[in-house]
Amino acid sequence: MPLFDPVTVGDDAGLFGADSMTWQVHSHPIMLVGGVRALMMQSLHPLAMAGVDQHSGYREDPVPRLLRTAEYVLNVTFGDVDTAERCGELVRKVHAFVKGTDPVTGESYSAEDPETLLWVHVCEADSFATVYSRYVKRLHTQELDRYYAESAKSAALVGIPEELVPRSAAAVQEYYRKMRPRLVASEVAMETVRFVLSPPAPLWQKPGMPLWHMISHSAVATIPNEYRRMCGIHWSRPYDYLTGVWPVWAATKSFNATLGTVVPLNLVIKNTRRLVDQYSFHKRTPAYFRSKSTK
Numbered sequence: 330m331p332l333f334d335p336v337t338v339g340d341d342a343g344l345f346g347a348d349s350m351t352w353q354v355h356s357h358p359i360m361l362v363g364g365v366r367a368l369m370m371q372s373l374h375p376l377a378m379a380g381v382d383q384h385s386g387y388r389e390d391p392v393p394r395l396l397r398t399a400e401y402v403l404n405v406t407f408g409d410v411d412t413a414e415r416c417g418e419l420v421r422k423v424h425a426f427v428k429g430t431d432p433v434t435g436e437s438y439s440a441e442d443p444e445t446l447l448w449v450h451v452c453e454a455d456s457f458a459t460v461y462s463r464y465v466k467r468l469h470t471q472e473l474d475r476y477y478a479e480s481a482k483s484a485a486l487v488g489i490p491e492e493l494v495p496r497s498a499a500a501v502q503e504y505y506r507k508m509r510p511r512l513v514a515s516e517v518a519m520e521t522v523r524f525v526l527s528p529p530a531p532l533w534q535k536p537g538m539p540l541w542h543m544i545s546h547s548a549v550a551t552i553p554n555e556y557r558r559m560c561g562i563h564w565s566r567p568y569d570y571l572t573g574v575w576p577v578w579a580a581t582k583s584f585n586a587t588l589g590t591v592v593p594l595n596l597v598i599k600n601t602r603r604l605v606d607q608y609s610f611h612k613r614t615p616a617y618f619r620s621k622s623t624k
Contacts (some may be wrong), residue, residue: 341409344483350468350476351483354461355406359581362464364398366548367456368525369560372518374448374511376438379431382517384440391528405483417486424487433515446489448508454480455501459551464581473498514559522560546573 345351354360372378381387387394401420405413427440438445458476462468468476474497481494495501526545530538549562550569557563 343407343409344413345406345479349479350472351406351479354457354468354476355402357461357465359460359464359577360399360402360457362544362548362551362577363453363457363460364395365525365545366460366551367453369522369548369552370452370456370556371449372521373514373556373559374445374508375431375433375513375515375518376436376442376445377449378515378518378521379429379433379438380427380440380445381521383429384427388524391524405486413483413486417483417488420487433513433517441488443489443493446487447484447493450480450484450487450489451495451501451504456548456551460548463551464547464577470498477501509555512559514561519561522562526562543573543576547577548573550574 372381385394401416404416408416421441424440429438430436431438440446454477458468458473462473477494477498477500478496481491481496484494485491495504526549527538527542546569549557550566550573552560552562
């Protein structure tokens with residue numbers, strides 16, 4: 330039985346639908362923690378990191394860039410099929426301009442490369458599932474397998490062949506094992522991790538920094554030790570709990586107790602297609618995103 334109300338606007342239920350694990354996981358605000366975790370994990374792939382470093386203005390414009398990513402995920406998750414497909418088409422057009430040479434490995438990179446895209450996709454899907462299971466509701470293996478299998482649909486939108494996408498929790502762990510020799514803790518990766526953990530903030534944003542540190546530290550707490558060390562994060566597990574895990578657990582439990590885990594999406598989903606149309610990510614042009622992301 331679907332957890333959420335039926336969609337009443339649009340021609341179809343989108344790529345996933347109301348009874349999907351994707352809607353369940355992506356409906357919770359804990360996704361923000363997952364996004365932060367994904368950024369740190371993604372930075373360890375030298376070609377993916379080179380593309381971000383040379384073509385992204387995240388240092389100068391971090392909040393709008395984060396919002397654009399969230400906007401894309403919202404459109405693909407809750408929009409109808411046409412909206413999701415147009416979002417994927419737009420991203421592929423932007424990616425066509427992202428190419429160059431990685432100074433760390435000397436290899437050429439392209440944002441259209443399926444193998445590099447796959448690393449970004451797996452880190453994102455794994456991070457969303459991991460933080461949801463850690464802080465909201467523990468997902469059993471069958472639920473994780475369903476979620477990863479569903480994620481192949483969103484991967485295909487940006488040009489990743491569905492047969493490459495790990496479709497189970499075990500397959501995701503095997504993928505990480507195979508990728509480990511390719512990962513590099515480069516200086517630019519460390520710089521990115523430091524930026525994510527403690528971004529520079531103008532005076533008016535400084536009151537919100539304790540909240541950001543709670544979010545970023547709770548994200549770190551879910552990263553396996555091997556990758557934490559590669560990211561240059563050496564603080565203790567008790568420090569994780571003090572600065573991130575316990576505050577986020579408390580906030581999540583309070584949120585769930587007062588609103589329930591499905592209420593936020595039930596409030597949104599009645600008008601989700603109108604909301605997606607209002608954000609209109611898919612109606613923008615590649616030139617808009619190049620002007621926002623290219624140095």
